[in-house]
Amino acid sequence: MTTSDRDMTAAVAATRFGLGARPGEIAAARSDPRGWLKAQIRPEGAEQPDPALPSTADRIADFQDYQQAKKDPNALKSMLRKEYLGTADEFMARARLAAQTDGGFRERWTLFWINHFAVAANKGLMPAVVGPFEREALRPHVFGRFEDLLTASTRHPAMLVYLDQAQSAGPDSPAARRNRKLGLNENLGREIMELHTVGVDAGYQQADVTEFARALTGWSFGGPRDPDPSTRGRFIFRANLHEPGARRVMGRAYGDGGEAQARAVLRDLAAHPATARHVAVKLARHFVADDPPPALTARLEHSFRDSDGRLDQVAAALVDAPEAWSPAAAKFKTPYEFLISSWRALGAAPAAPRDIIAPLNTFGQRAFTPPSPKGWADVAGDWAAPDAIVKRMTWSEAFAAANMGDADPAQIAQNALGARLSPVVAKAVDRAESRKEALAVLLMSPEFQRR
């Protein structure tokens, strides 16, 4: 590799694979950019934002207090405050990790899976459990087997509530025979097939969705009012909700097996060739281009299939793929990516909700609240609307005014973009009338808005 190739490769490693370069990061990646990325892949999974954050069970216990407090306005007010602060703490811890980590690729990889298994803080218990869901169900498995990640996601209370699974009852289950108001809800089954595994064009029918939903009946968790406190916030199988009998999903038969029945379906869905394809396309689109090169998609698909869904190997295949290293930046940053990379460029981190939660609202990417189970959009068309560009400009000015201080703008630009900094933007940064204008120009430059 020539010197200039090496400079460009290091810049691409930190800005496209990672979350944007912190000062010194491109220099650290320079001697072996691919090795620097691969060193971030590790069997224990993602980093955890903050070991002191409460578990799902803790948050559900608080939620019960809140339900009781509803009758008393003053108690309600203080509980609401506690709930609100708890969810904000979760998001702030996650944002600070993203801004400060040396493992930017590892965290981007994690955020991809968080968006793949999207849940939203939009109803009932959800604001209390979205943070614990990411920490407990997803982060430990992001470099493990896809099947384990899928199973952990599906069994977590957050997913069971978000997609209405927890109360779904088989029509012929013991509980539904006693209480005719109980019945089936197919929401989780459908979205696992359509969004988490094989994808909508895999050839499954309505009957497959219904059969999978029947297999999933009984998958539930201990709620705030469950008599056994030790089950609160944990997965439990409620046999009396489970639809008895054998099932048939996408051409495969599943014997009458209680809890194990849906586990077997999940195992087969995880191993289905359409899942490898679906995941490969989404990964290539996220990391490289809105319309990714077919050769890259095929490479990732083969890696997924050949390794039986070992995500550490898929991540390594992505790093090794020549198609992923084109110097041209094709991906327009989402609001979260833009904000995190801005903090990283300064070597700083958001300290208060106004530093990140508020601007995310303004940019239409509300914290912990993707608009649907499909997660946030991952293509430029959704984020580069005219209004969005003006709002980014407004925010960049305010951010620069508040945080720039006496730093040298030319040095910040070099640290943040390395070989990706174009002469025309470097010149515009030099010619700015103030340090804060220089930083706003850098953050709004075409190469900083993309990765």
Place this chain on the structure above:
Amino acid sequence: MTRLLTAPSRRAALFAAAGLGLSVTFLGRQAFAASEGAAARRKLVVVICRGAMDGLSVSPPVGDPDYRGLRGEIAIAGFGQPGGALPLDDTFGLHPKLTAIHDLAMKGQARIAPAIATPDRARSHFEAQDVLETGMSGVYAADSGWLNRALQALSAQRKVEALSVGAQAPLILRGKVQAASWSPGGYRDADPRLPGILADLYAGDPLLGPALAAGLRTEAMAKAAVDPAPPAPGPMAADVAMNQAGGAQQLQARAQQAAAGQARNLGATLAKFMIEPNGPQIAAVSLDGFDTHANQGAAEGQLANRLLYLDSMIDGLTSGLGPAWSDTLILVCTEFGRTARVNGTRGTDHGTASTALILGGGLKGRGVVGDWPTLRQARLFENRDTAPTLDMRSLFKGALADQLGLDRRTLDTVVFPGAADAPPVRDLV
């Protein structure tokens, strides 16, 4: 500096309800409205209710003998009963929260299409919204929206521009015509040099260059159109409600009223834009939160809150338009309907046909648009859903033909290619 909303919170979840998320999109700003007479005064608004809005609750067929049995505890009560449907004819009523729309119906300014669907049958939100917004026969067949293609066709006759309001650009307006955009939430007021510097840096950038230019134009227009600035959505009003109110129920009632007030303001702001001399002739509005798998409610509850929001937005819009309402047509549609039977969690799952609302100050016809297949078991689509009797594109074509004067050939070849067998609904206005 921008108005900042509060953090995502329990409050947001409780009081703003699931998905107050909302965006408005304006399309088609006439450049030379004054010189073009009647054709240029005619306005079209498309409201997309995302998440699959339940047609059997929007326009409950309380006179259909099978309705109550299928729906159980989420059935809307009959005419004249507490929380009952607002009567349209012997069979159909409107949901009790749709009072403003019912007032329009009583004046001959609102009709329903109770069994309408896109050609998509996959029951996937994302596929069906794609088909609804692209206007194509199948999924992912185009990357432009049918409103944008209609604009392209119109631009052969007169200069048109496009304007979107909302943080995210919806597919229905994406395409060759650059859409400007605006959303409630404050204005830029700082370094006057920065826009010029960035315009230079973006000169060769096909994505950022046009977007910044359109954004700055719209910002100037918004400043002129909106005075005072509209209230921020959701949580802020909920905070105010929380500080003033007493018990939880009262809090929730107040929050609903606050949300309805915001929706009315949003409709009124949209109206202000549209009646400006150079205001948009075409607008698209997105409302989220209609995916009611569990605890859907009947006269009150989750879906009722969303319908109140919709009704309030329509009320603000029609009132705000004033005399221009007589030249305006509003279509309210959704990607698909929901199962005819209530499910096991007091909600409904993904279905097929749903209801579209057709609202206009100058509606000609009366009565239901399209046939009612009834809810008899033998007539249910795949023994679960309201059967579709009308192609959504027939309604869209009829609206574009009647309201904007697009001819059949253009509709069949440019705007809705592959839908020649879906004839336009005639004589809407």
